[in-house]
Every structure is written in structure tokens, then in C-alpha cells.
Amino acid sequence: MEQVKGNLMLLLTALIWGSAFVAQSVGMDYVGPFTFNAARNLLATGVLVPVVLAFGGKHRGNLWQRLKPDGVTVKGGLCCGLIMGIASNLQQVGLSMTTAGKAGFVTALYIILVPILGRFLGRTVRKILLLCVPMSLVGFYLLCVKGDFTVSFGDFLVFCCAVFFALHILFVDHFLRKGASGVRVAWIQFAMTCLLSALGALVWERVPAGGLGSALWGGRWPLLYTSVLSSGVAYTLQIIGQKYTEPTTATLIMSLESVFAVLSGWLFLGEVMDFREIIGCVLVFVAVLLAQL
Template sequence: MKQKVKNNGMLMLTALIWGSAFVAQSAGMAYVGPFTFNSLRCLLGALVLLPVIWILGRKEKSVQGPHTEEKKGDRKTLWIGGICCGIALAVGSSLQQVGLLYTSAGKAGFLTALYILVVPLLGVFVGKRAGIKIWAGVGLALVGIYFLCVKEGFSIVQGDLLMIVSAFVFAIHILVIDYFAPKVDGVKMSCIQFLVCGVLCAVPMVIWERPAAGAVLDAYVPLLYAGVLSCGLAYTMQVVAQKDAEPTVASLILSLESVFAALTSWFILHEKRTPRELFGCALVFLAIILAQLPSKNLRAEKSLKGEAASEINKETEQFETP
């Protein structure tokens, strides 16, 4: 029970860091451009994960032996996965960062969280069926987006549109991670993806933004928060906590990222919300929760597994009884 509470607490802290990072991203662009901010934060994230990888590697060798080596096939898969994730992350985070120039941090948090709905929808194209709760969530989210983003004349502002597109890209990013993560070391792949994303974002940074050293130094607080805490620490906590956490509970807790984004933007940036926008936020959040509730089939399957495990334990006890 203590371990469960600890894991849920770590996931809650992860959601808080990710949600409040929207404030750091918005504040950082008062000094540097979106590609500069993305490039530097991702490179910082990769740098922070290097000592984590070293520490975890030493622990693994102490358990499995000093002569443990990574296979060439695993190393190749690791780099392919890291590069693919890095490309998707570069596109998604760039759309998100540019969108923050035209929309509020709180609204960006809710719209970005739509990736939780997009992931199962994209799964339909690879043969995975979406249940009725997913489709209900999509419908509820569309209504929420209407109240949150659509102004008079049925127009969506540029920043909101970029956030919605970024949610689709982040959904692809999650599916890529889902494919490669079981095959490789998650922390190492994360480090590679941050490195790739940082390098890719550095290209438009050098071509179009050409940041001055003084401007980068002025943005050091948002950069450190988004790079060290959001990229490095939060991801590591997620990996550690989800090893022993119930997936549904974990995803529900992490979806609080959108709530924390709205709260921190209100508290720190003093962003105001109209009643119409608050109603839209509530609908989007309800859609996210609805999409992650386990289906009856899943609950029945878990119940059967629990009963089977119980029967096995009873039989084992009978054999062990003298």
C-alpha cells in the first residue's frame, strides 16, 4: 500500500511539472524564439538523463554481473526508436511552442491533452477497435473545443489550431514509443529522442532566430524548468512509477496535466477565463477521463485472471500442506 501511494504521488508530481511547464514555455518566449527554446530545453533534458543512465547502468551490472553487455541488435533498435521518437517530438513540440505565441498557456494544456483521445482513434487504422466510450469521449471533446476555441463567426485562432494539430503529432509520438519501449531501455531512448529533437530544432534556430547569448541567459529560469524538470526529472519519475502502477490509474493521474496547466497559468501568469471557456475546459477534461475508463471486457478479463491466480494459490497451498 505504501508503494502504491508513493507511485501515485510521483505520477501526480509528474502531471504537475508537465502542466506547469506550459507556463515556463510561454514565459521563456519573452526572451527567445520557439525553436531556440525547444532546442535548448531538449538538449538540457538529454544532459540531465546522462547521469541517470550511468547510475541505472551501475545498478544493473551489480545485479546481473560486471560482464553484462548490450546486444548489437538491441543497440540498433534503441537508436532507431530514439531517432523516430525524436523526429515526432521535434514536430509536435515545435507546433506547440509556436502555438503558444498566439494562445494562452492554460488553453494550450487542455488542447494538448487531446492526444489521449487521438491515440485510440489512430489505433483503429492498425486494426485496434475503439469502444463506445472512446467515441463518446471524442464527441464530448469536440463540443468542448467548440466552446473553448471557436469565436464569433466559427473561427479558430491560429494558436488553437496549432495546438490541436500538435495533439495529433504527440499521439503519433506515443504510438512510436509504445512500439519501441518494450524492446529497449526507456531512459536511454528518451535521452536519444531529446538529443535528436534538440539538434533538429537547432536548424531553424540558427537559420531564422539566431539568438543572442544575453537573451538565452535571460531565459535561464524557464529553460531550466522545462529542460531539467519537465524533460529530465518528470520523465524519469513516470518511468519509475509506472513499473508498479495500474495503467488506467496512471493515465488518469497524468491527465491532470491539463488541470495543472490551467491552474498554474491562472496563478502565475494571471490568465483569465470566460465562463464559456471554463465550460469548454470542463467538457474536454471529462472527455479525457471518459476515454481512459476501463471497459467491461477489460474488467471481466482482470477478474478472470484474479480468480485463476487464486485457484493456483489454493492448489499450491494444498501441495505444500504436510
């Protein structure tokens, strides 16, 4: 029963994350990628406070005592937050240069990267990956490489984000096994990601002409969707769901994020892929599925 509950949580996570590519793309019509990420993670940190109070264990005392994490959770939250901050900002900047559907499939490559990177943590790499890795590379080529054999900078950034999301999966699993509080890890990692994004905005972005407050208000709906659902709800579901599901099964379920991304891009943004890109998507998705068998 607990495994079913975990699987359903992860399936809902994939649906929310996939559709969030649309909101992330639309949000950058109003503010820059770093500002968008800083705002969404600041809101997500606030949204998660009642979640921590409700599901974070039977702590007693004042508000801080009930929210206060232990040492392992603090370490896990900071490590996961650093990795997620890098990953989410690479993805957000990449999305400003590529389509939501394509970004969804390139991001899905993290699922193949999880067992490969896990090898460095002493885990066994299965022989099926000898087929999956070249298949996914061919799919990536068809999906992203242009006629002059170049990859767009946006696609490259999204691929780099996939590497960091794979590390994030492994680090979440590592700290949960050490007894860290899942919802508190999520809470700390959002605060850390907000800080990293705000620093990026200060360095690389300018205040919008009409003022930051006006720009953020204009993009309030994409911000609310990505902060409340994609960040606050989905990342929490991921962390809690992984408690009941081993990492390989978890990544298999979350691979459906790429399918939801391309469907959402088609439904809401009118994105259309040509035949070559569709074949690339199919190869990536098949490779992702085979990697989990």
C-alpha cells in the same frame, strides 16, 4: 506496489508538465520558440547523462560503454525523438499565440486520440469513445472557436501537437514492449529534438539583437525549469512509469496536466477564462476522463 510507484511517477509528471506551460510561455519573452526548444533539449540531454548511468542497467567500462544503447533503443529513441521534436515545436510555437491554460487543455486531447490512433495498430476502440469524441469536439469549439467561427492559428498548432503527442505515447509503449531501455530512449529523443529545433531556429528565426548568449541568460530560469524538470525529469518519469502502468491508465493520470496548466496560468500569469471557455474546459476534461473508464 510497482503499479502504485508507476502511478505516482505519472502524477508527478502531470504536475511538472502542467506548470511548465507557464515557463514555456515566459521563456519566449527572451528567445524564439525553436531556439527555446533547442536550448532546453540540449540541457535536458546533459541532465539525463547521470540518470542513464544510475538507472540504465549494470553496464561496465568507460563512460560511452555505460551510456551506449542497443539497436532497439537507438531505433526507439530516434523514432520517439522525431515525433516529440515535431510535437514540442508545434506546442511551443502555438504557445506564442495562445494562453498557457488553454494550451494545456487543447494538448490534453491527445489522451482521447491515443485509443483512436491505436486502432490503426490493431487495438480495440471502445464504444465509450463514441460519446467522448463529440464531447471533446464541443469542448474544443467552446474553448477555441471565436464568434466568427474561426480557430486561432495558435490553438490549431497546439491541436496538431496533441496528435503527435498521442503518437509519442504509442511509440514509447511499442518500443518498451520490445525491450528498449527507457532512460536511454529519453536520452536519445532529447538529442533528436534538440537537433530538429536547432534546424528550425536556423531556418525561421533571427539572432536576438543583444546576442544569443545574452538572450538565453535572460531566460535562464524558464530554460532550467523546462530542461531539468519538464524534459529531463518528467519525460524520464513518464517512460519509467509506463513500465508499471498500462497505456490507458497512464493517459488518465497524465490528463491532470491540463488542470495543473490552467491553475498555473491563473496563479503565475493572471490568466482568466470566460464562462464559455470554462464550459469548454469542463467538457474536454470530462471527455478525457470518460475515455479512460
